Structures are given as structure tokens and as C-alpha cells.
Amino acid sequence: MDFYFGLVQIIGVHTLLGLSAYIVLLTGQVSLAQAGFFAVGAYAAGMLTVLAGWHLVPALGASAVCGAGVACAVGFPALRVKGLMLVIATLAFGEGVRLFFFNFDYQIAKGEIKVGPLGGEGFRQIRFFPENGWTTGEVMVFIWSIVAAAMALLWWFDRSRYGSVLRAVGEDELAAQSVGINLTAVKVSAMTVGGAIAGVGGGLYAHYTTHIEHASFNILLATFAIAYPIVGGLRNVFGTVLAVIFVQGFLIEGLRFLGDWRNLLFGALIVLAMNLRPSGFLGARRRA
């Protein structure tokens, strides 16, 4: 049973990662920086619970603020460039974050052992859940209540004028500008909200795995993040959830029996899915 709980946890955390890319993709921006915000959130929350002894909930709040702050700071310069240049700029940022944590040491003694991030060795013993006696099932429910809250937030955005403005920018920047929309402000705001969601996702990830290291936040994670809303479609937030279930539940876990051949099939199935549903699982919106 714990295996399935674990899988549901992974799907929950990756949904947050996908949603963080979803809101940025609404404005037409392909960002590979989301794994970087996720890493910032993971380290921030981990350090707060382990080193500063915070409860997880305020620590997650702090990782949302850190993710949002970094995203906002990155957004201003990065969103001035478009298309492929933006992809490369955000990719460079993500790798920069990863290499920062590869070199980042900050350990303090706790009893007989030292805890905290230790560069390439990673950050071990993020044991908030076991220390406080949370069962896997409880952790799963906790993660999914946060996922539900993030989905509700984005659903609400989508119904508001803000959501329509995001989509307007995604469709035609020139026309959006001409009807008085401030492109930079709108894109940076989307990046900031995305950064907050990715930060919370990272914070949760750090605590259910109990051990994080720079290599987890690589280009593959960044690719997953942007692949979820693309595969799922931009009609609404549920497309992203479906895509995460498809990728994490079916392609990665469901095909594990294939061994190393899995990766080959994985790529082929993504290509197939995109050919069958070019505008995502839930498709483009035909009626508003």
C-alpha cells in the first residue's frame, strides 16, 4: 500500500510543478526555470525545518515566498527575450541554481551528527514527517490538500479578468499591448505565481523524500515541468493533472517492468500522445 501512497505523493508534487509551468505557459512563455524554483523551495523549507526547527506549514509558506521572489527577480530580465532565447535563458538559470546547491554547504551540529546541505553530498535527514509521527497516508492527504488549493487558485484566476489577460498575452502580444496590457507586468506576475507554486512543491518534495541533492533538480525535471501543461493542454488545470498521472503513473511506474527499454517507449508514447492530441489531453477551448 505504501508504494501506492508514495506514487500518489509523487504525482501530487509533480502536479504542483506542472501547475507552476501552466500559468507561465498561459502567457505563451516556455520556461525551463521551474525546476530551479522547485529547488529553491526544497532547500528553503528543508533548512527551516531541520536547522531552524520550524513547523512544516510556515516553512512551506517561506518556500513559496522564496520561489516567488526568485521567479520575480529572474522574470524581469528573462521575459524581455522571447521564444528560443527565453528557453535558453531559463535553462541557464535552472542549471545555475543546480550548480549553486552543488557548491552550497551550510551545516550545523545537532547532537552528535551534523545536519544541513552539504554540496554534492546533498541534504540528508529532512525528517520532519517521521519525527512528528506522520504516516504515509497522512502525508499524502496533506500534499493533496495543498495541490487542491493550488488548483483552486488557478481555477479562480482562470475565471477572473486576470486569467483572460494571461491568455490574451499568450495569443497575441502585439494586440494585447495595443489594448493597453502591460506585457512585462503580466508575464512577470505569472512567473511569480508560478515560482510560488513551484517553491511549495519543492518544499513538499524535500520532506517526503527526506533527502535532496542537486542532481534531482536537473534539466530532466525542468523538461517534465513544461511537458505536463503542454501534454495536458491549456483548457484548464485538470489537463495538467491528467498529464502528470499519465507520465508519472503510467509511463514511469506502470512501465517499470520493461527495465531500460522503458525510456525508449516513454519517448515514443509522448510523441504519440502529442500527435493524437496536438493541443493536449483536454484540447484547446472550443467554447468559452
Added chain:
Amino acid sequence: MLELQTLSRHFGGVRAVDGLDLSVAEGQIFGLIGPNGSGKSTTVNVITGLFAPTSGKILFRGEDLAAVPTHRRLRAGIARTFQNIRLFGQLSVWQNLWVAQNSAEDQERQGFFARWLGGQGGVRAEIAQLLEFSGLAHKQDELAANLAFGEQRRLELARAMAAKPKLLLLDEPAAGMNSEEIAQLRERILSLRERGVTILLVEHVMELVMGVTDRIAVLNFGQKIAEGTPAEIQAHPAVRKAYLGGDAA
């Protein structure tokens, strides 16, 4: 209301707009005509800030627009339509008008929260009026991409009006329309003037330009070759030459 002073915009060696002087008075319907490639659309794009002028000045109600970015020019009161319709196709008709409510008045009227994250309630009446004006009330929930061509043109005009402009730039609004649609467009343009909107009309369709404008400027190769009332322009030798070729004058 709008004044262009020796405005130029060059693209490499091409002088798309070359030393243009133009003055549009408040309440006027001002026509800007000329053969293809004479710099009409470039002029509109420079006025709205999509292109920076190579040299010269744009004054709007006495204020120099040089340092004003595109989205703020709308707030100042300049709205436009596009020659090749640019709607937000995956948004509904209603949403197309909703996102365009960025006039200074709209920004002040509602608080930040209500304006960005509130529902559709607060602005319903205003948008209903725009839909009524453009004859699209029955299509308000349709995606803009699914509208017929004429409806898209009407929606684009309504979207420009959603910003409550003082100056409206219409870039070939009659392109591709049949004469019945042109007659309707003419009525709409005249009713906009009655609401106090000044209009700069860029158009090829003479049937519309001659019937609706107060004053016309003619461009050729980026330069103004004539300006006057519609009657004067029709009789002007340089205009006939530019349109009909060498010996027509």
C-alpha cells in the same frame, strides 16, 4: 488633438514614412489614403508606439508621446484596429472586450482586487452596451476565432471602443467587406463621432473615405502629396497621378 511633426520612419534604406506633417483636430474624421506601400500602416504603428519614429515628433493633446510605451498610449486615449484582424481567438467575444478595458477611467474606478480577480459582474452593463453597438450580443459566449469575417471586424472595433478612446485609429476597417457591410460600418463610424471620438481612418475603399471624412491627406512613398476636403482631393492632379499612373493627370 493629434499632431505629427516631420515624422519619419525608415527601415534600412526604405523611407516608409518620410517627413510627414499631419494635424488632426478634435472631433474630426480624418482620412489617410494612398497606394499600397505608401506608409499608411507604418504611420499608425508609429502613432501607437509599435515602431519608434526615426525622427520627428508625435504630439497627442499637446503631450509628446516619444517616451510613452504602447500600453500607456492606450491609457492616454489612443486605441486602434488592425488591418489584418488581431483578435484573441481562444477567448470569447465577451472576454475580448473584458481584457481591453484598460482606460484610465477603468483603472481608477475599480480597486486592484476587483479589477483583476473579481468576476464579470461589475462591468456587465458596459460590455453589453458594446455588444449591442456592434450587433454581437447573441454571440457573446462564442470564441472569437469562430466568428465570421464581418463579425470579427465588428468585434475588433468594439474592442477598441472598450478602451474608451479619445482618438481611434482605424487601419483599413472596410477591407474585404461587401457594400452592405461598408454602409453599416459608415453608420458606426459616424455614431462614434457623435460620441466625441476623433477618428483617423486609413482606408483604400474610396466609397467609405469620401463619404465619411471631413478632411483627407494623401500619402505616396511616405510623403504627403495632398491634403484637403474630400472634394478637393478628388479633383487634385497629384492624387490622380499617384493612383492612376503617369499621364492620368
